[in-house]
Amino acid sequence: MSGQNNRRAKGLAVFFLILPLVLFLISLSIGSYGISPRGLFKTVLSVVSPALHPDVPAAYRDILLRIRLPRVLLAMAVGAALSVSGASLQALFKNPLVNEYILGISSGAAFGAALSLVFLGRAFPPQVGGFVFAVVAVGAVLLISGKAESHFISLLLTGIIITAFFSALLSLVEFFASPYVLQALFFWLMGSLSLASWKDLYISLPLIAVGLVILYLLRWRLNVLSMSDEEARSLGVNVRREKMLVIAATTLITAAATAIVGIIGWLGFIVPHLVRMMFGADNRRVVPLSAAMGASIMMIADDIIRGLSSFEIPIGIFTSLVGIPIFLVLLKKTRKVWL
């Protein structure tokens, strides 16, 4: 890479790392009830000191604090979580096609969370059930396909079978759900941010943060883990222990995200690919930039859903419908090998 290309790549990386912060502020202004940037600023100040800004309508504070802030924070966290999870799993399994869905993590988490919502109600955190069954699902995939050393085809086939099994269990849960719960469940399963509440965030955000910090710290190690197991072992890595740590962290963040927003398709697959296309394969760059780009894409998608249509399309459907064509165009335009 020439010096000029290097500088351009660094500039682009800085842009993508700052982008989520800019989008965060823009996203707080967008919605069926528009708040101008000035209004947003005054509303934030009025939250800090209400006495100094009595002219700010109470509705602004309600919209900002109770509806938009949790929703935008959730979009950021889920986007970052799923993208980093995808990037880490692809490196770990030495295959760019792997994601949390293929490993059964998403369907396990969805089943666990649905089971919790239907039988224990919304008072009990669905993240617990989501995490437990996500662990069961990924554990079953790894165990049946030949533990963590498995060949990809065996892993893929086992993943498909386990995903189908948990999908069947999920249908069973839906069968027993009351019509009212079923409607909410149906919308949630398609991937939705509309149910975002502080209660969910208080549980999911710390879990996602813990998982992200672990994977961020392990980002260089992911390079070494992306070598064959024999090579990694010879390089001095405790392969089994470190693989389990990465799988635990990705399962944690996927379960924490899926439990409140349902299954968001393709994000964890597409974002790491986009990052590698632009910035190369080194996970020291791939992990943080996947987090930033995933958060940005989720916020943009949610802004479009909230701002452009009078009804809300579930974001899971939207990310799949928009993400796949964009990915295909980029794939065709970018002729160089990035994998």
Place this chain on the structure above:
Amino acid sequence: MSIRVTNLAFAFPKFSLRVKELAFESAKVTAIVGPNGAGKTTFLKCVGAVLPTAKGCLFIDGRDIVSLKSQERARLVCYVPQEHDTTFNYTVSDFVLMGRAAYISPFALPSQEDSRAAAEALDFVGLTGYADRAISEISSGERRLVLIARALAQQSDILLMDEPTTFLDPKHEAEVLQLVKKLAAEKMKTILVTLHSLEMAVQHSDQMVFMKRGEVVAHGKSADVFQESLLESVYDMKMKIIDWEGRKIVLR
């Protein structure tokens, strides 16, 4: 550092390796030869504890290598695979830097010292100008050198090189093996290398080990052990050794 192998056994479903007693001297090149399926690679992977080997069979300067923690072991012994499967297209410098994994905590990044060690290793194999090139964009021969550079960055005293010259043209084959000799002479590395070319093996090694069907059939100084009768019994075919300008040529 010297290696001692005693009563080593390893079994796959249809193949088993048994090595009773073998020793490798410090700072020497040992060529391990034998027909396909003789167990050369399995033996190398066992010595590097890349395959799950039983305790009490492999000793480096008297220390049981299997009992060591992976980081500690990697600082002593390095297994260099035949070829690297490039799933992700790392740059050459990023790839060589991975050789420093044994010195870096799982949660840390490589330091400047690690980068310097990687750059020095790349320089030693003559690929300094390749640092920013993608690993998929260099030739097969250059990739072998990059693998050796990564092993050098690992700074272990023992290198186990699995067929480093397969699929290389004669010029690159000679270059890689000259580099192997240079590593033993200048960096005092103890090197075990599996080879198919008998001429290259005898020319570039100090000692040779002949393997057949999972067992060692002969070992010793290359000049002493390299005999027609042994070659014929190991490879089950008629062979003739000819001396040509001080080098041995095998006719078959």
